Amino acid sequence: MNGPQLLLRQLRREAEGIVSFEFVSADGAPLPLFTAGAHIDLQLPEGLLRSYSLVNDPGEHHRYVVTVDRAANSRGGSAWMHSTPRPGDRLASSLPVNNFPLYEEAPLSIFIAGGIGITPFMSMAARLNTLRRAWRVHYAVRSRQRAAYVQELASLDRTGDAVNMHCTGEDMERPDIAAIVREAPAGSHLYCCGPNGMLDAFAGACSGLPPQRIHLERFSASQEAATAGGYEVQLARTGQTLSVEPGRTLLDALLDAGIPVQYSCSQGICGTCCTPVLEGTPDHRDDYLTHEEKAANRAMMVCCSGSLTQRLVLDI
Structure with a gap:
């Protein structure tokens, strides 16, 4: 990988099923700088690569803090992070x-978070405090026991009314996303990170606003991966041709053939797996590329997308 070797200094339970990991540079050098909302990929055993938002203040150069929710349907990453790493690893x-x-120039930044979706907003709130810019967060969780970083948010809240909690399993109402968007002051920027239902409601509520004011980040796919198969993929750099069988993804075919594809x-x-397309029309199933990028068909996410044509040629 192209980044630093990290030394795990501390693990801390942030809420029920949620643990934070504090890393420092393994060689003692300052860590590469990051901006609010950034993430890092961690290389886990057995070729797993997982992305985690950086939670700490971007002004800190000595550590990276990430937070991991123990997912019930873990594909290996969160289960390993919760069971194996220890300080010194x-x-x-x-x-x-x-x-x-x-967007640092906004007069007001409004954050809507669901569960572990609070993580990118921690660094954003810290950065906005440094800039002396206003922010507001609406934080929805199933219960108070599942709410991470409540005390930290309270300490960041310099006005005393910037944090709005919604514990949906305790007879509290869910955030009224349509009202939040409707009542947002002119010029404010709105952000959402959480489960797909929340993100879909947010996107719908924001449909009439200028797109540059709207920001969202998903941590689960909004649609199923393409598994229809029945097409061939040619790897331009080697000339190798692979068949993608029905029921399999393009990534499955690449990995089965021993092709070293980076994915997370x-x-x-x-x-992570964005791959240039030289010929053919991908069946785009990702939430990463913009509508314009998908229409151009010059790149695709091989982890979940397939092909609408009988043949794809990829720059691999």
Whole structure:
């Protein structure tokens, strides 16, 4: 990987089923800088690569803090993170990447978070405090026991009314996303990170607003991976041709053939597996590329997307 070797300094339980991991540089050098909303990829055993938002203040150069929810349907990443790492262990990391950047000039930033979706907003709130810019967060969780970073949010809240909690399993109402968007002051920027139902409601509520004011980040796919198969993929660099059988994904075919493909989320949301397309029309199933990028058909996420044509040629 192209980033630093990280040394795990501390694990901390942040809420029920949620643990934070504090990493420092393994060689003692300052860590590469990051911006609010950024994430890093961690190299886990057995070739697993997982993306985690950086939670700490971007002004800190000595540590990276990530937070991991123990997912009930874990594909290996969160289960391993919750069971295996101990202080003193080393992990390889990517350089910080930001696909969910903060617009720092907004007079007000409004964050809508569901569950573990609070993580990117922690660094954003810290950065906005440094800039002395206003922010507001609406944080929905099933219960108070599942609410991470409540005390930290309270300490960041310099006005005393910036944090709005919604514990949906305790007879509290869910955030009224349509009302939040409707009542947002002119010029404010709105952000959402959480489960797909929340994100879909947010996107619908924001449909009439200028797109540059709307920001969302998914941590699960909005649609199923393409598994229809029945097409061939040619690898331009080697000339090798692979058949993608029905019931299999393109990524399955590449991995079965021993092709060293970098991938992380397997759901088309992180961008790790973005691959140039030289010929053919992909069946785009990702939430990473823009509508314009999908229409151009010059790249695809091989972890979840397939082909609408009988043949794809990829720059691999």
